Amino acid sequence: MRIAIVGPAFPYKGGGARHTTELAHRLAAAGHDVVIESWRAQYPGFLYPGQQTISEPEGEPFPGTRRRLDWRRPDGWWRAGRALRSRDLVVLVVLSTVQVPAYLGILAGIRRKTRVVALCHNVLPHERKPYDEPLMRRLLRKVDGVLVHTEAQAEVARGITGRPVRVAQMAPHLPAERAPSEGDGSQGGAKVHRRLLFFGLIRPYKGVDVLLRALAEGPDDVSLTVAGEYWGDCLDDLRELARSLDLESRVELRSGYVPAADVPGLFASADAVVLPYRMATASQNVLMAYEHGLPVIATDVGGFAAQVRVGVDGLLCPPDDVAALAAALRRFYEPGEPERFRSGVRPVDDGPLWAAYIDALTGAVREPS
Structure with missing residues (x-):
């Protein structure tokens, strides 16, 4: 044809x-x-x-x-x-x-x-x-x-x-660069970093503000990197929210498009990718997380439920629900759980x-x- x-x-x-x-x-x-x-x-x-x-x-x-x-x-x-x-x-x-x-x-x-x-x-x-x-x-x-x-x-x-x-x-349709295999030691093997990652274009419907509020209620020694381009006033709004929640020392707001060559290092420094979307259609970020060996904590919107195996390679919670997301973060960081979730991740065929x-x-x- x-x-x-x-x-x-x-x-x-x-x-x-x-x-x-x-x-x-x-x-x-x-x-x-x-x-x-x-x-x-x-x-x-x-x-x-x-x-x-x-x-x-x-x-x-x-x-x-x-x-x-x-x-x-x-x-x-x-x-x-x-x-x-x-x-x-x-x-x-x-x-x-x-x-x-x-x-x-x-x-x-x-x-x-x-x-x-x-x-x-x-x-x-x-x-x-x-x-x-x-x-x-x-x-x-x-x-x-x-x-x-x-x-x-x-x-x-x-x-x-x-x-x-x-x-x-x-x-x-993932970027060409891939994370090094866990066996070469460059990702720290089973090391727990106590750091989460949000990756992609930051817009209000993606719920990063909900994630910051949940982080303030979740484990108090866990950090977060929010990496990507910020839409409109999102960067200023999130900076102010982090300040008001006393999260400035725990939250890195990395502004700007992330080149494919920088993606492996960004994922290698995190324990999980968090997708706190208020609404969604389809997203590559679950598949990208799995390709880099990371479990996913996401809201039950769009196609996430079909991609995440709850309790195996990730967790789901209701959208726009601070308490539910905070509970998911606490569950993820229970002793031994980050390692167990990571062991359940498989690259996509x-x-x-x-x-x-x-x-x-x-x-x-x-x-x-």
């Missing part, structure tokens, strides 16, 4: 770009003729105030990548769609409703001969604006199929489109996950609409 994926790729950073690139590699390995139609300018700076691009790729770039899309050039959107008419399948990678006007322009250029799937990382944003649902409704009614990563997201999609909606667990993912993606346009 001749497939085009429209979405971010290197030099854009983060999970969206990695997923787009890994998907292209996997489709090509399965025998498909694949190109990526990517961006030379994806968003205006005021819509994404963080670092958008990086100088070193986080994995192997896909050779068939074209960078012609530009948010400042609507005329180029239609031309890009026209150039994709020869493809059997076009996959629109939807990360934000900001992309929808460009995708509508591309669809106008494609017309209806080529089959189109919207691959939605989020059907609607976690922090919504009044225009989000109308934009997404318009897009999803124009495609031939929709792929999402959780049943909850499928329900949202089915509420705004009658097109076929399929669900596939998000397959791993990504082959079957990717096979199922590709089958769901290509099958999303074979169903009657």
